Amino acid sequence: MTSQLESLNRWVDDVARLTQPDRIHWCDGSEAENRALIAQMEADGTLIALNPQTHPNCWLHRSHPSDVARVEHLTLVCTKEQEDAGPNNHWMAPAEAHAKIDALFAGSMKGRTMYVIPYCMGPIDSPISRCGVEITDSPYVVVNMRIMTRMGAPALARIEREGTFVKGLHSTGDLDPDKRWIMHFPEELTIKSIGSGYGGNALLGKKCHALRIGSWQARSEGWLAEHMLILGVENPKGEKTYVAAAFPSACGKTNFAMIIPPKGYEGWEVTTIGDDIAWIKPDAMGRLHAINPENGLFGVAPGTNEKSNPNALATLHANCIFTNVALTHDGDVWWEGLTEEAPSHLIDWTGKEWTPGCGRPAAHPNSRFTAPASQVPSIDPAWEDPAGVPISAFIVGGRVSKAFPLVFQSFDWAHGVYLAATMGSEATAAAVGQAAMRRDPFAMLPFCGYNMGDYWAHWLSIGRSLPEAPGIFRVNWFRKDENGKFVWPGFGDNMRALEWIVNRVKGRAGAVESPYGWVPRYADLNWKGLEFPKAKYDEIVKVDREKGLAEAADQVAHFAQFGDKLPKEMELERQLLVARLERSPAVWELVA
Ligand code: SAT
Ligand code: MN
Numbered sequence: 010m011t012s013q014l015e016s017l018n019r020w021v022d023d024v025a026r027l028t029q030p031d032r033i034h035w036c037d038g039s040e041a042e043n044r045a046l047i048a049q050m051e052a053d054g055t056l057i058a059l060n061p062q063t064h065p066n067c068w069l070h071r072s073h074p075s076d077v078a079r080v081e082h083l084t085l086v087c088t089k090e091q092e093d094a095g096p097n098n099h100w101m102a103p104a105e106a107h108a109k110i111d112a113l114f115a116g117s118m119k120g121r122t123m124y125v126i127p128y129c130m131g132p133i134d135s136p137i138s139r140c141g142v143e144i145t146d147s148p149y150v151v152v153n154m155r156i157m158t159r160m161g162a163p164a165l166a167r168i169e170r171e172g173t174f175v176k177g178l179h180s181t182g183d184l185d186p187d188k189r190w191i192m193h194f195p196e197e198l199t200i201k202s203i204g205s206g207y208g209g210n211a212l213l214g215k216k217c218h219a220l221r222i223g224s225w226q227a228r229s230e231g232w233l234a235e236h237m238l239i240l241g242v243e244n245p246k247g248e249k250t251y252v253a254a255a256f257p258s259a260c261g262k263t264n265f266a267m268i269i270p271p272k273g274y275e276g277w278e279v280t281t282i283g284d285d286i287a288w289i290k291p292d293a294m295g296r297l298h299a300i301n302p303e304n305g306l307f308g309v310a311p312g313t314n315e316k317s318n319p320n321a322l323a324t325l326h327a328n329c330i331f332t333n334v335a336l337t338h339d340g341d342v343w344w345e346g347l348t349e350e351a352p353s354h355l356i357d358w359t360g361k362e363w364t365p366g367c368g369r370p371a372a373h374p375n376s377r378f379t380a381p382a383s384q385v386p387s388i389d390p391a392w393e394d395p396a397g398v399p400i401s402a403f404i405v406g407g408r409v410s411k412a413f414p415l416v417f418q419s420f421d422w423a424h425g426v427y428l429a430a431t432m433g434s435e436a437t438a439a440a441v442g443q444a445a446m447r448r449d450p451f452a453m454l455p456f457c458g459y460n461m462g463d464y465w466a467h468w469l470s471i472g473r474s475l476p477e478a479p480g481i482f483r484v485n486w487f488r489k490d491e492n493g494k495f496v497w498p499g500f501g502d503n504m505r506a507l508e509w510i511v512n513r514v515k516g517r518a519g520a521v522e523s524p525y526g527w528v529p530r531y532a533d534l535n536w537k538g539l540e541f542p543k544a545k546y547d548e549i550v551k552v553d554r555e556k557g558l559a560e561a562a563d564q565v566a567h568f569a570q571f572g573d574k575l576p577k578e579m580e581l582e583r584q585l586l587v588a589r590l591e592r593s594p595a596v597w598e599l600v601a
Contacts (some may be wrong), residue, residue: 013169014172023062024123034124036164043152043153043155056149057070066329069330070149076206079441080440093460095180095462095574096570103196105199106194111201113182120407122148124145124148126143126161127165128159128164128215129158130288132393134395137232141176147211149408157330165280169559177213179213181205182204188204190204190208200222216455219302220236225459228459232426233601234291235453238265239299250515252402256406256407262484266281268500269501273535273536277508282398284298285306289397298399300394300397309439310334310376310377313378324386329476331377331455332376334358334373345370409446412551413488418510426468426472427582427583431583456590465575471597486576495584505534508534523550528599530601534546551599552590552591552598565583
């Protein structure tokens with residue numbers, strides 16, 4: 010098979026000449042093709058079939074032990090001018106980058122099959138969706154792309170109609186970490202990735218296309234490509250509100266996207282559009298509409314359980330691929346946090362015997378599940394609406410144990426951009442070698458495909474163009490007390506902050522002005538069904554002046570990196586925060 014699109018055939022030929030595969034296979038996305046690939050991977054040990062009774066059509070994959078997460082230090086944005094990639098990206102000149110990586114691709118597919126995967130990010134008939142073609146020598150990538158994207162014949166038909174597509178070239182190479190690169194050439198709409206089979210490095214539709222290349226395209230075309238979940242909230246009156254929320258990798262996006270309203274919220278419903286990425290575009294009326302460009306979930310397994318995320322657990326009963334989790338005796342999966350007590354014996358993620366107390370985790374901390382979004386019990390009926398869903402609020406937040414209140418609203422759009430631009434988070438296992446604490450603006454630090462200063466300016470200009478801009482809110486579920494214990498119950502009870510957010514944007518919830526933004530008073534939140542005394546609430550909203558000033562002072566260096574690219578509004582907002590803090594008492598507290 011070849012395509013009717015000459016430019017696609019030519020590129021495939023060029024890649025084949027370089028990588029020298031034994032065979033070329035154009036993926037049609039069919040069930041038969043998927044079956045054949047799985048059978049082949051079962052035979053060579055790449056996939057282990059799980060118990061068909063408890064997990065029909067599910068497989069376990071164990072990666073190379075050095076290939077378990079994204080590698081930010083090896084991830085490059087290769088623009089002609091270094092300034093366009095910005096201090097937030099590792100950079101290499103395009104010619105040098107191509108030469109370096111092409112030398113590794115030379116002959117890399119000898120003895121292997123080269124798969125050509127046409128895919129569409131977003132519903133196949135949505136004008137907001139965009140297509141790409143990934144070439145890979147990994148059948149594991151093919152079966153994962155089939156879950157994560159709309160892959161195969163319909164995508165190819167759209168590509169042929171449109172004549173354009175993002176080019177992604179991937180080879181697992183020899184999985185040598187010293188010969189691993191994830192390179193982006195946004196000016197050429199091209200991605201090249203070698204030496205890793207891990208999700209964010211190898212499933213090129215996801216972070217590489219939908220975020221790094223996507224954000225570049227979004228800026229030049231006037232839309233937003235964001236690391237955000239999308240959810241719908243329906244109140245007992247049947248009124249529906251959609252919000253998009255940015256949290257860094259492994260900070261609970263999947264849990265929040267599938268939140269189950271807690272006790273006291275009878276009649277409320279939360280529905281899921283997406284759990285990781287949002288493509289957001291102003292419609293003809295200037296209202297922001299969002300689609301989930303993905304077709305599946307690539308979620309963190311550890312910590313997922315009946316309490317933290319029953320919807321995710323129910324999603325995982327069939328048709329899933331698990332990567333680097335532990336295997337039970339009866340062909341079932343297990344990971345830390347799935348059950349309170351670990352089974353007495355397991356095979357760990359590396360294939361070794363495991364018993365509780367042996368000193369090693371059974372599942373890798375960044376072990377993952379790949380699952381079809383259509384299986385999520387809370388999936389929104391409009392999740393594939395080609396027009397997307399209207400967004401009324403943005404929520405941003407990180408994993409920070411100190412300083413910031415549970416929830417607060419920005420004073421206006423520019424202040425909201427500032428709140429998102431300065432958000433920070435403690436390290437997680439989603440990428441190797443993260444600093445203990447880092448600023449992760451909009452949760453886009455590892456994913457913004459261009460200069461972050463230009464990105465903030467783009468957000469500011471989008472806001473100016475909207476007749477009715479959504480509210481911007483910041484949340485912090487992770488505040489700890491003096492004993493290092495989380496104060497807020499989190500999970501389902503995050504619904505209380507969500508209800509306040511929804512009511513705020515509808516103009517029917519109270520708040521008071523704190524140095525950080527509009528904060529709900531105790532009485533402004535719905536406490537039905539939860540015992541949470543006012544004194545405890547006051548603890549998680551109070552503002553310590555010295556901590557606040559230290560935070561504002563720390564932002565100076567953060568902003569300084571961006572030089573001339575820093576929008577003036579950002580430094581002005583910082584100074585306004587300092588002014589508000591200087592005029593506030595040593596500890597700013599709610600009076601009512
Ligand atoms: O980068 S992945 O998409 O594999 C996971 C993440 O870090 O969000
Ligand atoms: Mn993510």
